[in-house]
Amino acid sequence: MMHRQPNHVMTFLLAELGTSGSLDGQQSPxxxxxxxxxxxxxxxxxxxxxxxxxxxxxxxLARVGSRNART
Known part of the structure; x- marks a missing residue:
């Protein structure tokens, strides 16, 4: 659904939680x-x-809409 590789998502989650982990054959933490x-x-x-x-x-938080030009 997220259009991301499972390893990429797992790496992000483990870094945010400050822990280690792995994926098994069913790709569950x-x-x-x-x-x-x-x-x-x-x-x-x-x-x-x-x-x-x-x-x-x-x-x-994603910024959406127009941005001001930098001068």
Whole structure:
């Protein structure tokens, strides 16, 4: 749907979450991000370890429309 290679999307997500991971044959990440109250725990499906990650406050905002010319 996003018109991006799965490896590209996975690399971006892992960099934003500050963690490591891999894709299996079904191209699913080996970590699960859930929400418990106000915390976002990231759990490894392989070893079961869990840690809290920070919520992303603001994402990329695309500028649309005309731009002012630089002088």
């Amino acid at each position: 080996d970590t699960m991000l859930s929400k418990k109250n106000r915390l976002l725990p990231l759990k490894c499906e392989e070893c079961g370890s869990e840690r809290s990650v920070a919520q992303i406050k603001a994402g990329f």
